[in-house]
Amino acid sequence: MGDRFTWTLIYTKALQSLAADSHADFLIRSQEEQHIAGAIYRAVREATRREVPLLAAGHTTAVQAARSLAERLAAEHQLTQVIYRNGARYPVQAWAEAATLAKSAVAYNAGTLNRAREAGVTYMQVFDGAGCGWTSDKDPGKATGSLRTVEDAAAWPISHPRCRRAFGPRPDVVAPG
Known part of the structure; x- marks a missing residue:
């Protein structure tokens, strides 16, 4: 206008x-x-x-x-x-x-870690998928086969939904090396 x-x-x-x-x-x-x-x-x-x-x-x-x-x-x-x-x-x-599946995996791993603590075990061996990282699939630090403290394992009982992570107590390990 x-x-x-x-x-x-x-x-x-x-x-x-x-x-x-x-x-x-x-x-x-x-x-x-x-x-x-x-x-x-x-x-x-x-x-x-x-x-x-x-x-x-x-x-x-x-x-x-x-x-x-x-x-x-x-x-x-x-x-x-x-x-x-x-x-x-x-x-x-x-x-x-x-x-x-995630909740049951976390509960199962918590039970394993609690029993390891009770037995005085301080290190756990990690069993996981071949490509699974410690904190996520994108984490370059792979989980499977690694040794982790019970505290580290408790912090990362799984790294993603449908994670197959499990822990095995390693009473023979005092300090990795």
Whole structure:
């Protein structure tokens, strides 16, 4: 139109009103998302409390516990996918299996390490996948075959989901070398 635009009080008030209204909408949506996330967290926690003791007592395998956990979450809570912070979506069955396998591996390794401590063993030999790094698959320090202190092993009982890491006590080792 050829005229130069200037911010008048009417335009400023309209923009402030729009911003306040939008902020309120975003806040409500954010609170709804937090409520949904909290409900999902509680559902997972409740289902896990039912299934994990069976795994710990040896009445089921990790894969069976994961299947039961996923079925319970789908049936009782209509949870079919798990959405990670980065937006990636995974079927609840795959998530439950990875989570259950990881937790059972950590628990198994913790038991091994606790028993080694009780016996006065200070070094453990690591058994792991050939390409598995100590802290992650990308870690250049490979885990398998290495000797680690019980404390180091406790700090890294696994390095990734579905990790096959296990420890063997080495009472014959006082200091590696």
